[in-house]
Amino acid sequence: MKPFFSIVIPTLNEEKYLPRLINNLENQINKNFETIIVDGKSTDATKKIIFKHKKFFNFKFIEIEPNLSNQKNLGGKIALGKYLIFIDADMLVSKYFTNIAEKQIKNKKGLVFLPYVIPQEKKEYPEINIIFPIVNKLVEWSQTINKPFSSGPSMIWEKNAFNLIGGFDNLFGEDHHIIRKAFYWGIKAKCLPKLKVNFSLRRMKKEGKLKLIYHFITATTYLLFKDKLQEKTFKYTMGGQVYNTKDVKVKKEEFFKGYLKQINKLFNKLIKD
Numbered sequence: 001m002k003p004f005f006s007i008v009i010p011t012l013n014e015e016k017y018l019p020r021l022i023n024n025l026e027n028q029i030n031k032n033f034e035t036i037i038v039d040g041k042s043t044d045a046t047k048k049i050i051f052k053h054k055k056f057f058n059f060k061f062i063e064i065e066p067n068l069s070n071q072k073n074l075g076g077k078i079a080l081g082k083y084l085i086f087i088d089a090d091m092l093v094s095k096y097f098t099n100i101a102e103k104q105i106k107n108k109k110g111l112v113f114l115p116y117v118i119p120q121e122k123k124e125y126p127e128i129n130i131i132f133p134i135v136n137k138l139v140e141w142s143q144t145i146n147k148p149f150s151s152g153p154s155m156i157w158e159k160n161a162f163n164l165i166g167g168f169d170n171l172f173g174e175d176h177h178i179i180r181k182a183f184y185w186g187i188k189a190k191c192l193p194k195l196k197v198n199f200s201l202r203r204m205k206k207e208g209k210l211k212l213i214y215h216f217i218t219a220t221t222y223l224l225f226k227d228k229l230q231e232k233t234f235k236y237t238m239g240g241q242v243y244n245t246k247d248v249k250v251k252k253e254e255f256f257k258g259y260l261k262q263i264n265k266l267f268n269k270l271i272k273d
Contacts, residue, residue, distance in 0.1 A: 004102055005033035006159075007085045008075030012040040012066050014089035015049050017200065022050065024092055026057045030099035033085070035059040036075040040066025069168040076162055084157045086175075090200040091154060092120055097195070101156065104192045111161040112182055112189040114139060117151045120198045140191040148183050149176040154197040161187060 007025065011018055018037075025035055039046060041063050050061065064074060076084050083105060087093070105113060116136045119129055139151040153175045165185050168174040179189050 003032060003034045003081045005083050005085050005098055005156075006075070006079030006081030007033050007035045007087060007098075008072055008079065009035065009037050009087055009089055010040070010068055010071035010075070011037055011042060011046055011089045013042045013044045013046060015042070015045040017090040018046060019049055019053070021087070021089060021091060021093075022053050022057060022059075024095070024097070026053070027095045028098045029095050030102065032102055033098050034080055036079060037061045038071040038075045039063045040068075040071055067170065069170045069174045072174075073167040076157070076159065076167055079159060082159060084159055084162055086153060086155050086157070087197065088153050088199070092198040094196065097197075100195050101192075104195055105156065108190050108192070110190045111158040111187050112179070113156040113195075114150055114179075114189050114191045115154050115156070115195040115197045116191070116193050117154060117197050117199050119201050121201045136191070136193070143179075143183075143189050143191065146183070148179050148189060150179045150189070152199060154199070155179075155189070 009018070009021065022035075025033075035057070037050065037059055039061065047061065047063075050059075053059075060078070062074065062078075064071060072086055075086075085098075085101070101113075101115075118132055135151060139149065142148045155175065155178075161182070165178070165181055165187070168178050169181070171177060182189065
């Protein structure tokens, strides 16, 4: 019997985070899924650590050259499930995740679904936690206009629809772009408030809270005017190894003196264009 879901996880040097997600998937009360890990030839112990789970948890492990879009597309190509769940290695889900997901999809009936995202460290950073109900509502609102975007890489696709539009394009911000591409095909994403994905604030811990807020504001503003994010504007390096170094603290005055000026400059440029 084919699984209802195929959970696709792209990885690169995720020895620290991926085992936690695998544990979450091992403990799902509804085993209505298969798991596909597409690794970008990690140089750390990712493969070794994950294969320790093999006797407890059945999954497919594939290695290709590191490329986020290609990794996710390959996972989708070999998937057996009716629906594809794309999720990052540093995310966590409750033991009811796949059970709630199946019920919500059958109830709402659609081709693309976006879970609500909440920070794992919500108690540690309560001020950041306040922002994400707004983020989720903003993403949901964006589906009603001609400039929809996602809340990040966690999303669920009906497999035939995913293949029909050609999967993820090989560009920066592929998770936002595919939602917009779907819109142009006449496919609107549906948000699922009852389905939660916990994402890591590891990027914030490295770059600082103010810089993360800056990136969110600028990226959201950019997406409301443009179809694609520019990599030179929003730098992002794939791989867990990025977060194994010391955190960088950002001073408040740097944000108020520099970032607000940059946000204003970007906003004026987008309006002129």
